Amino acid sequence: MTACPSCGGGALAQIYVQDDVPVSSCLLFDDAEAARGVERGDIRLAHCGDCGFIFNAAIRQGASEYSERYEETQGFSPTFSSFHKALADDLIERHDLRGREVLEIGCGKGEFLLLLSQLGGNRCTGIDPSAHPQRIVGVEGAERVTLVPEFFSPDLARQHFDAIICKMTLEHIVPTLDFLRVVRAGIVEGSRPLVFFQIPNALRILQDAAYEDIYYEHCSYFTAGSLVRLFEKADFAPLRVLHQYDDQYLTIEATVGDAPPIDLSEDRAEVARLAASLADRVAAKQADWAQRIAAAVRSGRKVAIWGSGSKAVSFLAALPSPDHISVVVDINPNRQGHAMPGTAHAIVAPAALADIRPDLVIVMNAIYRDEIARDLADLGVNADIAALEGE
Ligand SMILES: [Zn+2]
Secondary structure (H helix, E strand, C coil): CCCCCCCCCCCEEEEEEEEEEECCCCECECCHHHHHCCCEEEEEEEEECCCCCEEECCCCCCCCCCCCCECCCCCCCHHHHHHHHHHHHHHHHHHCCCCCEEEEECCCCCHHHHHHHHHHCCEEEEECCCCCHHHHCCCCCHHHEEEECCCCCHHHHCCCCCEEEEECCHHHCCCHHHHHHHHHHCCCCCCCCEEEEEEECHHHHHHHCCHHHCCCCCCEECCHHHHHHHHHHCCCEEEEEEEECCCCEEEEEEECCCCCCCCCCCHHHHHHHHHHHHHHHHHHHHHHHHHHHHHHHHCCCCEEEECCCHHHHHHHHCCCCHHHEEEEECCCCCCCCCECCCCCCEEECHHHHHHHCCCEEEECCHHHHHHHHHHHHHHCCCCEEEECCCC
């Protein structure tokens, strides 16, 4: 790619390289051989000096598989579930989303739409190739929720919606500006829907050198500044932008028509500075983890990873000896019994740790540390807990 997909600018600099990583990190594999044989691709992050956007310039569109084998839900975590409910409550209150028409692009398994239906009586349409319409049958509020297991297309957006929601999806999209323009073109003339997008906050990834959050499926990395600039370029009117979930998420609310401008011009220099030092800081962090884990194994300690999602795939891909990790734990029953893409580690239920008895549990997302500590205590597992966090 020679032009920025968000602004069309050509002031691109390569800032980070991680070659030969699994292209699909949320896929479920039934056996170790298939998991090891996962297709691989390269990450070559480029930073656009014009708009501050960061993207994988080596991405092959269509390489990652989004299908019914894709299992991304975080809904089994009480920490995430309470955040999700508070988010739905907040949107319903502040935007009076009651009895309205809501579209969610990239709705996953439809959990958020179910909340908007249950809490606000909204009629909801969700589009996602990994949706499982049968999973919500019989769930409270599901009678107002329609899940369409397809990729988003302009035809699916061309009707009146009071709110258009897109959570944890834009970071998977290569032609970011084209995508926003399709969403914009679907908005019925004269209406002013709430447009709500939530994505990972790349500023935190840059600040923390959080390499576990850099993986193949995420080709597009935004900070508040580059996100606002993209929305403006696609003819949206940004209303507010904020960081949520311990700064892990970046949220934008927008509409169409006139709105007071948001000035985030100073974010450009900070992003450029952090981007330039990212590769060195990641290398230091990766070396530190490799050393820590190797030392634990040398002293006869068993090491487990808690969390089998994309962060774990990145973390394992960067370890020189991934076999130092005994097992990977996940609370999502749909993931248990499968094998990790790339390294083929077995994914087990927390209960299995009562037998495996790890001495060190590495938590892939620090926000779940307390939740996991309680689970381990309940299981009678006395292990040290370490979490991936900032430098
Ligand atoms: Zn740009």
